[in-house]
Amino acid sequence: MNMSDARGARERLVVIGGDAAGMSAASQARRLKGPDELEIVAFERGHFTSFSACGIPYWVGGDVPDRELLIARTAEEHRARDIDLRMRTEVTELDVDRGRVRARDLDSGAESWTSYDKLVIATGARPIRPELPGMDAPGVHGVQTLDDGQALLDTLSRTRGRRAVVVGAGYIGVEMAEAMINRGYEVTVVNRGREPMATLDPDMGLLVHRAMEGMGITMVNDAEVTRLLTGDDGRVRAVATRDAEYPADVVILGIGVRPETALARTAGLPVGEHGGLLTDRSMRVRGSENIWAGGDCVEVLDLVSGQLRHIPLGTHANKHGQIIGANAGGGYATFPGVVGTAVSKVCDLEIARTGLREKDAHRVGLRFESVTIESTSRAGYYPNASPMTVKMLAELRTGRLLGVQIVGREGAGKRVDIAAVALTAGMTVDRMTALDLGYAPPFSPVWDPILVAARKAAAKIRASM
Numbered sequence: 106m107n108m109s110d111a112r113g114a115r116e117r118l119v120v121i122g123g124d125a126a127g128m129s130a131a132s133q134a135r136r137l138k139g140p141d142e143l144e145i146v147a148f149e150r151g152h153f154t155s156f157s158a159c160g161i162p163y164w165v166g167g168d169v170p171d172r173e174l175l176i177a178r179t180a181e182e183h184r185a186r187d188i189d190l191r192m193r194t195e196v197t198e199l200d201v202d203r204g205r206v207r208a209r210d211l212d213s214g215a216e217s218w219t220s221y222d223k224l225v226i227a228t229g230a231r232p233i234r235p236e237l238p239g240m241d242a243p244g245v246h247g248v249q250t251l252d253d254g255q256a257l258l259d260t261l262s263r264t265r266g267r268r269a270v271v272v273g274a275g276y277i278g279v280e281m282a283e284a285m286i287n288r289g290y291e292v293t294v295v296n297r298g299r300e301p302m303a304t305l306d307p308d309m310g311l312l313v314h315r316a317m318e319g320m321g322i323t324m325v326n327d328a329e330v331t332r333l334l335t336g337d338d339g340r341v342r343a344v345a346t347r348d349a350e351y352p353a354d355v356v357i358l359g360i361g362v363r364p365e366t367a368l369a370r371t372a373g374l375p376v377g378e379h380g381g382l383l384t385d386r387s388m389r390v391r392g393s394e395n396i397w398a399g400g401d402c403v404e405v406l407d408l409v410s411g412q413l414r415h416i417p418l419g420t421h422a423n424k425h426g427q428i429i430g431a432n433a434g435g436g437y438a439t440f441p442g443v444v445g446t447a448v449s450k451v452c453d454l455e456i457a458r459t460g461l462r463e464k465d466a467h468r469v470g471l472r473f474e475s476v477t478i479e480s481t482s483r484a485g486y487y488p489n490a491s492p493m494t495v496k497m498l499a500e501l502r503t504g505r506l507l508g509v510q511i512v513g514r515e516g517a518g519k520r521v522d523i524a525a526v527a528l529t530a531g532m533t534v535d536r537m538t539a540l541d542l543g544y545a546p547p548f549s550p551v552w553d554p555i556l557v558a559a560r561k562a563a564a565k566i567r568a569s570m
């Protein structure tokens with residue numbers, strides 16, 4: 106029996122996960138279909154909905170003064186738009202055959218089944234938390250949710266010591282290093298990789314490493330954490346690697362995330378080699394007519410390599426939500442894929458990347474040339490022109506742009522968007538050299554750093570023919 110038969114003409118859309126992807130999907134579906142046609146029930150196990158995890162480092166660091174500023178839309182605002190959002194309610198089972206989910210109210214413990222005609226899985230990602238001694242000690246914090254951010258701030262307000270160890274040097278790790286510097290802490294970053302920011306090639310990561318050391322941050326690379334040591338009071342007191350111990354009054358974990366797909370896997374839905382749900386272009390879960398998935402719990406098509414990847418970013422989650430909402434709301438939309446663009450900063454150092462790193466290109470069998478150039482953010486004679494390094498990869502023979510990485514100061518990071526557009530358009534580096542980019546001395550040298558890199562790459566490709 107189609108569930109909508111039992112409820113009359115009105116269909117029911119159930120959404121699991123009430124943040125970026127889930128609530129974008131619910132909101133978009135609601136824009137397309139009113140409550141007479143579509144009932145929308147959304148389950149969120151946490152205390153907050155539609156919040157910006159991206160803002161947590163800036164809230165903890167003090168740039169954003171108030172947690173409420175990170176909440177884009179409250180539960181009440183969603184309900185006012187006829188979305189039945191059930192907070193603190195966890196979906197514990199998905200019964201695909203009967204088209205229903207079992208949910209538990211985390212406060213009362215009450216459980217019940219809710220049937221669906223259409224389902225959206227937007228369960229996000231789970232932070233990696235290795236099972237090491239001391240991991241659960243007071244003073245050890247993740248930064249995935251607003252609750253995590255609040256718990257960290259509470260700890261900081263109670264802690265007299267001023268030594269912070271950040272474990273992990275991806276973008277969350279470096280952003281949290283900045284947050285702790287801003288709060289006046291002595292910061293050590295312990296990193297398993299050869300250089301910080303493994304989303305860059307190591308030569309560009311080295312620039313980040315040196316700049317962070319220049320900010321007074323102690324960088325420990327090639328170091329695997331083996332345990333967290335606790336004091337007599339049970340609180341964390343140091344982070345241990347095989348070779349050394351780093352004293353810590355507070356420890357922040359930024360080790361990465363994995364797709365949260367346990368529910369979907371148990372229900373027999375398809376997951377890929379990176380652990381994310383597999384969807385088609387309309388974000389419909391492969392093999393399911395009426396189930397969509399998006400955000401951090403899915404794998405996305407990398408348009409440059411042609412491979413599926415797991416890239417947990419809010420920018421994708423919001424877009425997925427829009428696409429899903431359009432489709433679940435009776436319209437039609439597709440998500441083409443991504444080129445892997447990301448930008449972040451640590452203090453005044455901006456770090457950006459798009460497309461393939463050298464090792465990505467090697468992995469998929471692409472042969473390429475790479476160039477690295479030094480330039481400035483403004484005309485050299487203009488006040489506050491700051492240095493910037495741009496690395497560019499282009500495919501041998503064809504000259505197709507494959508990737509760009511940028512490390513520099515103010516004005517460096519968002520330049521990567523030029524490269525993101527060029528990648529999306531499938532441009533060659535030769536073609537890029539003629540891009541009509543804006544120029545005036547306060548904004549760039551007459552040859553923008555991206556154009557300088559494209560010219561050098563194009564010359565190298567020509568020379569290799």
Ligand SMILES: Cc1cc2nc3c(=O)[nH]c(=O)nc-3n(C[C@H](O)[C@H](O)[C@H](O)COP(=O)(O)OP(=O)(O)OC[C@H]3O[C@@H](n4cnc5c(N)ncnc54)[C@H](O)[C@@H]3O)c2cc1C
Pocket residue numbers: 121122123124125126127148149150151157158159160161162194195196197227228229230248249250277365368399400401402417418419420421422
């Ligand atoms: C500190 C930090 C900084 C970040 N900075 C950036 C940035 O600068 N730029 C960027 O693009 N991205 C950034 N991100 C990533 C971005 O926040 C995520 O990609 C985005 O939140 C993913 O949205 P989502 O809806 O897929 O998943 P989530 O935001 O994780 O939401 C999933 C929701 O589902 C709920 N849920 C899961 N399982 C169940 C269940 N069984 N029942 C009920 N509810 C469930 C969870 O409680 C959660 O609220 C950052 C993330 C963090 C942690």
